[in-house]
Amino acid sequence: DTEVTQTPKHLVMGMTNKKSLKCEQHMGHRAMYWYKQKAKKPPELMFVYSYEKLSINESVPSRFSPECPNSSLLNLHLHALQPEDSALYLCASSQGQGSEKLFFGSGTQLSVL
């Protein structure tokens, strides 16, 4: 299994809603990532988990709350988002330092109304 699975594929939410994005991998990778990508822009790093611990937070607003319940699962909890948070949210995993590549999921297209 060389896939990173993200659910849901599409999400529409209001600014007062609470929702969660889910990411799963079964490749035994030790590092997992959240990226945000606006249209026609590069992916922007949000969070990195290494060995289930948060190792990098790129000064992301607290309305985004990551969680890594186990080595295969990564969640992104969303609360009180703004319309400008509408974007494609990409999850990725890698073996870790010295690895050759990030394996990306297909992303969750988020719209905040």
Add this chain to the structure above:
Amino acid sequence: AQKITQTQPGMFVQEKEAVTLDCTYDTSDPSYGLFWYKQPSSGEMIFLIYQGSYDQQNATEGRYSLNFQKARKSANLVISASQLGDSAMYFCAMREEDDKIIFGKGTRLHILP
């Protein structure tokens, strides 16, 4: 300061011609990795090629090769015999020692029939 620079926002190339996409980077880490990803209009991130900072030879993967010039801090992607299906956004990315992987702004490649 931008760590990955892609100076070509867009390129138009005739089918079957070779194309070079430019990428320069900036890091003080002695150990780092450089990647190229392709993102078609469907949105998935497709891994193309990887070069480690200590690799002695330039990486090649089928029609893709990476022209790695360490002293100049450049990692250009060369696509030989371009095909219509190569039309996409191409991102150069760098991994530093802390597992942070960041992307350049990308180059939109258009292959003309």
